[in-house]
Amino acid sequence: MSSNYINAETELETYEGKDLGLTYTAEYSQFKVWVPSAFTVSLVLYETGGNGSANSFLNSRDSGRIIPMQREAGGVWQARLSGNLKGKYYMYRAVFEDGTMHEAADPYATAVSANGVRSAIVDLRDTDPVAWDADKSPQLQHPADAVIYELHVRDFSAHESSGMLNKGKFKAFTETGLTDKDGNALGIDHLAELGITHVHLLPVFDFQTVDELKAAGEASRAEYHTEYNWGYDPQHYNVPEGSYSTNPNDPGTRIREFKEMVQALHSKGIAVIMDVVYNHTYSVEKGPFEPLIPDYFYRHDYLGRLSNGSGVGNEIATERPMVRKYIKDSLAYWASEYHIDGFRFDLMGLMDSVTIREITEELRLNINPNLLIYGEPWTGGDSPLAAKTLKGVQRGKGYAVFNDNFRSAIKGDSDGWGKGFVTGEYGKEGAVASGIKGAIHEFTDSPLETVNYVTAHDNLNLWDKVLASQGLRQAANLPELDNGGLRGGGDVEEAVRAANPYFGIDQHNILGNETVRRSLLANGLILTSQGIPFLHAGDEILRSKYGDHNSYRSPDAINAIRWENKQTFMPVFQYYKGLIELRRTHPAFRLHGRQEIERSLEFLRCDSGVVAYMLKDNAGGDVWNNIVVIFNANPGPATQSLPDSADCWNVVVDHTYAGTEAFRIVTGHEVQLEGLSMMVLYDGYGEPAPRAKIIEVHYDRPDGDYRGWNLWVWGTGIQDGQCDFRQMENGRAVARIEVVPGTESVGYILRLNDWEEKEAGGDRFIDCSGSEELIKVLVKDRQQMDEGDADGPLQLTS
Template sequence: MNSNYINAEKAIEIYTGNDLGLTYTADYSLFKVWVPTAFTVSLVLYDTGGNGTETVNYGDRDSGRIVNMQRQEGGVWQARFSGDLKGKYYMYRAVFEDGTIKEAADPYAKAVSANGIRSAIVDLRGTDPEAWVLDSSPALPHPADAVIYELHVRDFSSSEDSGMLHKGKFKAFTEFGLRDSAGHALGIDHLKELGITHVHLLPVFDFQTINELGADSGKGAEPFFTEYNWGYDPQHYNVPEGSYSTNPSDPGTRIREMKEMVQALHSKGISVIMDVVYNHTYSVEKGPFQPLVPDYFYRHDYNGRLSNGSGVGNELATERPMVRKYIKDSLAYWASEYHLDGFRFDLMGLIDSVTMRELTEELRLEINPNLLIYGEPWTGGDSPLATKTLKGVQKGKGYAVFNDNFRSAIKGDSDGWGKGFVTGEYDKEGAVASGIKGAIHEFTDSPVETVNYVTAHDNLNLWDKVLATQGLRQAAKLPELENGRLKNGGVVEAAVADADPYFTVDRQDILGDEIVRRSLLANGIILTSQGIPFLQAGDEFLRSKYGDHNSYRSPDAINAIRWENKAKFLPVFEYYKGLIALRRNHPAFRLHGRQEIERSLEFLRCDGGVVSYLLKNNAGGDVWNNIVVIFNANPGPISHKLPETDSCWNIVVDHTSAGTDAFRTVQGAEVELEGLSMMILYDKYGQPEPRSKIIEIHYERPDGDYRGWNLWIWGTGIQDGQCDFRQMENGHAVARIEVLPETASVGYILRLNDWEEKDGAADRFIDCSGSQELVKVTIRERLQENSGGKDDPLQLTS
C-alpha cells in the first residue's frame, strides 16, 4: 500500500468556511486554498493565460510573480493582495515535505484561460447580461409537472440547416425567430413550441479533451484533444466549457454567454438542468485535485490502488468531508451564480448516499426549493464504496433516479437486437405496468422519484434501436463506428451520406410506417406514465445517429440535430407536441403520490401485447371524469372492452393524432385499435372537487440548525412518508404537505435524518378539518430551563 494513500486516510484537517477560492473586489483579492499536507504554498500571479494567445508588455515570457501565502486553521492557505487584479491569471505552487513542488490551477477556480491552463481573475458582476438580476426560474409547482429534454449544446446548432449563426455555441440559444423555408420554428422557438419544461444539458462545465483554440491552432494542444466530446471528462468543475464560447481566450466571455443562454431559455419558460460529473475526473495527475492534495480526493481499493467504479480509471471519494464539501460548494455556486434549475448526476451510484441526501436538502433550503435533482443509480464498475446511491436508496430523500427497468421493458437491451414491449417481445406487460405506476411497488416511495425514459445520449438512440430490433440496420446501410471512426476505415461523412435510416418511411403516410409507430408507442408510454418523463433531443422528428451506440467523440455528421427533419416528419413532431400538451393540461397523468395513484389508477388489461388502464373519478382533480389509456404492441389491430359509462367515450389520441381535443367518439362497449398504436379516451367532463389543500409547517429551532431535520407524515391520502423542509423563511424552515380536501387530521413526527433523533417522543397531529385551502402551523422546539431536555413543541394554527 503506497504511503500517500496511508496519509490520505489519516486524520486530516478540514475547513468549514464558505470562502475557498478567489474573493475578488476592485480594491483587493483574497485567495484561499485547502492544501493541508503542504510544507508551504505560494500564490503565483501571471499576466497571461499560459497558452500563447496573449502578449505582455515586457516580452513573450511571463515567469509569474510569487506571493507567499499564510497558513490558517483547517489546512487553508491564504493571501490577500491589494489593488485591482482583474484580467490577471494565477496558480498555486505547493512544496511538500519530501521536496516535491507542484504548480496547479485553483480547484475552486470560477474562470480560466483557454484550455484551462491557468485560473483567471474576473469580476463576476461584469459578466452578467443585461437585466440578469431580473432573471428567475420558471415556476415548477410540482416535480411531476416536469417534461425533460436532454440536449448537447453543440448538437443543437452545428448542422448547416440549423439556421443559427453561432453554431455549436451557447449563444445559439439566444437566436429567436428562426424558421425553415416552410415556416416551421427552429432552435429555441422549436423547444417552446414542443412544450417541454426543462432542457437537460450534457456537461457544460470545462472539460479536458476539446482544444478550445481550434483544431488547427497548435496552441495549448495536447495529444488527447478531439474535435467533439460529450463532456464527461471534467477539468474545472466551476467554469463553463470554453469551446461553447465565441472567444475562449477571454475568461469572462464563456461565463457571460452561458448566462445569456440560461436567460434566453428562462424567457421562453424553459428551465435549465446541468449534467454534473462528480464521480470521477478525466485525469488524476493533471486533474484539479491531485497536485495539491495527493490522493485525498480519490477513492482507493483495499490494496491502496485507485478504485475504478467509473470505468475510466478513478472515482472521487465523495464520502470524505472535504470532497463532500467541494461538491456542495460547486453545486451551490452553479445554482446561485448561473440561476440553474436542477442537476443530473452522472453515475450517481458512486456518490455516497449521505452526500446525495445532504446536498439535496441544503440546495433546496438555501438556494431554490424547486430544484430538480436526479441521476443514474448505478456504477460503471466495481467500487469499494459501501453506501452507494442505487435504486431504492432515494426513497423519501427528495431526488429521483432513472428507471432502467422501465426502459428495458419498453425497448429491450440498449445496444443490441434484444426486444421489449414495443419492439416485439411478449411477457413484458407486467414490467411496463410497474413503470406506468411510477414504480411505487418496485423501488420508489413516490412517483416523482423515477425518471422515465427509453433512450438518452448513451447507447443507440430510439430510431436506431428500433431499426436494430427489426433487423434493418444493414438495409439502412448504417455504418459501423467505434470511437468516432469507421471500423473499416474511410470517411465518416461519406458513410453517413450513403446511409438511409428512413428508407422504410412513406412520406405520404408517415404515421403508418411500422418503425415510426414503434418509436411513437415507446415515448407515448413515457409521456403518459406517472413520474417524470425524459426525452432525448430529436426524438420528436426521428433523429438518427446512424447506428453509433457511443457517439461521445463522433463528429457532427453523426451527432448534429438535422433540423430539416422537422419539415420532413412534421406529423411525428405534431404527435409529440400533442402528447406533451395532453400531459401538461391533465393532472391525471401527473399524480403526486403513492396513495393518490393507488386510489386513482386501475389496470384493465395486461397481457397479449396489450397494456391498458383507467384513471378514474377525476384523478388528480382532472376535469375528465374517467380516462382510458390503451397500448397495443401487436402488429395487428385488437378490440378492447371499455368500462361502462352513462356517456360516450371521446378519443383524443389514436394512431393518427394526439392532443387535448376529442376528434371522434365511441358509442359502444368496445373500441378497435390499430396495430402498434396507443389510444386515450375520456367519458365526460366532471366538476371535480379541489385536488388538495395545503398544510404549511413552519419549524423554529433555537439553535437555527435545520440540517437533516424532516417530517414523517401519515394520513394525507396523497403521499405519506418523509416530507422535507424545502425553504427558509424569516430564519425558520418551511415544509408544505398536500392532503385530500376531506382530510380532518394528519399525523407527524419531527425526526433527524432516518430516525437518528426525534423532536418530542409522542406522535402528533394537525387538525385540518376546516374548509381552508391553506392551513399554517408553527412548531417551536422549546428547551426546558431546568432539565435541559425538550418539551413538546408549541403549535399555532391559523
C-alpha cells in the first residue's frame, strides 16, 4: 500500500466541469487533470510516442519538455500552451508531499502512441471519415425489437475463408460485396442478410495484453499467431485498441478506422454496442489512475488491501464521486464522438447501482434516447461493495441484465456434461417457461430488462456444449486446451486439423442431425421468447471453438470464424435467418410490458419435455389472430393439442424450415412434432387495433435539472411502474407512455429516484379517452403550479 493511501472515508475535492483531459485547437491546447493530493503537477511534452518506433536517435534524446501546471479549484491542475501541438505526445508528472514522483498518461486521453505508452495530441476532426457528420444511428421503434449478435473484431475476419483483406482489423467491416465461391455473402453483408439489429463488439478500447507492434508486424502473414486476447484488460478507456488498426504507430489511424467501422455498420442498418469493462484494470501501478491519484480509483477491503471481486486482482471504486464522473464522462464520449448505440457492462455486479442508474438516465436524456444498456448482474468473487448491481436491482431502472436462469435451464451447465431442457434433462420445463415470459415473475418488471441467451464468448460455445452434453467430445477428437495451448503440449493448429466436430452430420440431411437439432432448439427458444435475444457470432453456421471453454488467449486456429461453414451448413443459416425474420415481422414475439404479456401469453403445456404456449388475440397488435409455439425436447415425436379457436392452422416453422410464410396446413385440434424440434403455427389473420396510444409527457423545470426525475405510472395495460424521461425537447424532458387503446385515463406521480421526493398534488391523471393516437401533455413543477397554473397536466397540440 502506498504512503499516499486514500481510505474510503477520505473526502477529496471534486470537480464537475466537462473539460478534463486535452482540449485541442490549432491556436492552443489546454490540459486539465484531477490530482487533488499532489504537491505539484507538471505537464511533460514529448516529440515521440516513447516506444522506439520513431527515429532512434531522436527517441533516445526525447527527455521531454517540462511545463509547470497551475492548481485550480476542485483539485484540478491546468496548463494552456499556445501554438499548434498536433503530432506531439504528453504525460503528467506528479510530486507528492512525501517526495515520491510518478509520471503517467492522461486518464482522459483520447489518443495514445503504440501500446498506450504516451498520450497523443490529435485533432479529432482530422479523424472523421467522409460524411461522418451525416452518420446516423439506426432507429428501432422499441428496445424489444433488438436482436444482438456478439462478435470479436479479430474473429470476424482472421480466417482465410473470410475473403477480407484487412484481417483482424476494424477496416474489415468496411469491406462489402464479398462472397464465397458459391456466391454466399460474407462479412458485413452476411450480418445484414442474417437480419440482426445490433453488433455487440467484445472490448475495443485500448487493452494491455496484446503487443500492438508485434501484431502489426504479423498482420500480413498468412499463418496463425498468438497475438490475441478478448480485451477484458483495460489500459486506456477512451482510446480504440491499436492492434485492430492498420497502423498503431499513428495515433489518429485507430480512431479513424474505428469510426469507419461504425459508419459501415450503420450504413447496413446495424447498431453498434461496446462491451465496456469499468470494474477493473489490467494493471494498478502501471495504469493511468494509481500514479496520479493513489488508491482512490480502487476499492479496498477493511484491512486496506485491494479487493478482488473481479478475480483479476483489483476493482474500480465506482461509488466514489470522481470515479463515477470518470465513467459517465467516458461513456458520453464514446456515444457522442464515435456514435456508439449501446453498452454492455462486464461484471456489472461490481458497479454500484447508483452509478448504473445515473448512467442510464443521463446518457439517454442528454445524448441518445435509444441507447441499449445491459450487463452481467454478477461478480467474479467477493467484494465489499454494498450496493451491487445484481439480478433484480435493475427492476424499473431502464436497463437489462443477462438471464443466466434461462440460459442454464435451456442447456445445463456451461462447460461440462450437465444437461438442460434441450440437451436431455426433464424437469426444466417450468424454468424454460419463466424465461419465455421475460422473467416477469422472477426478477424483472418488464421483458426489456432481460437479455436472453444460451452461450456467449465465455465458456463452451453452443455447438461444443451440445457435443459435450451428448458425450461426443472424444468422438469428435476435440483437443484438451488450457490457457491458449494444449494441456500435454504440442501444436494447436495440428490438433485442430485432426479434430472433426461435425463428424456425425449427413450433408444430405443436415437438419436431421441430433446435435444440429438440439442447437436449433436452443436458439429457437431465444428468438421466440419475450425479452431481448442475444446470439453468439457463428452459431448460425455451427461455429466450433474445438472444445476450448476459455479461448481468451487462444490462437486464431481456435477462435476465427470459418466462413466456409456457411455453404456447408446453409440450411442452418436459413433457419436462423427465418427465425429472426419471424421475430422482426411479428410483434407478438416482442411484447413491451408485463401487463401485455400476462394478458396475451398463455401456456398450453409444460411437462414431459414439451413446452407449448399461445400468443392470443392479436398479441401486441399482430396481424395473426392466435399463434401457437411448441418445443419438443424429446428424442422422439410428441403430440400437442391445439386450441379450439380454429380447425385449421398454418405452419411457418417446423423441423425443416423457419420463416414467415405458411408452407403447410394442420387441420383438427392436435399436431405431431418430430423429436428435438419446434413448431410455430397461426390460425388466421384478424383486424387488430393499433398496438398502443402514446402519451408524451413534457416536464418543465425552471432550473433545468432533470437528473433522477421519473414518472410512476399505472393503468396503462402494457407496462406500469417507472417511466423515464428519455430525451430533451425545447428545454423540457420528455417521457413516452404506451397505453392500450380504449383506456380512459392513466395515473401518474412525478418522483425523484425511488420516492426520495415527489412533486405536488400526489396522484394525477391523464385523460386518454379520445380518438387521438398521440397525446401530448405538459407537466410543470410545484413552484409553477403554486404561481397559478392548473393543478394537473396541460394538453399540448398533438
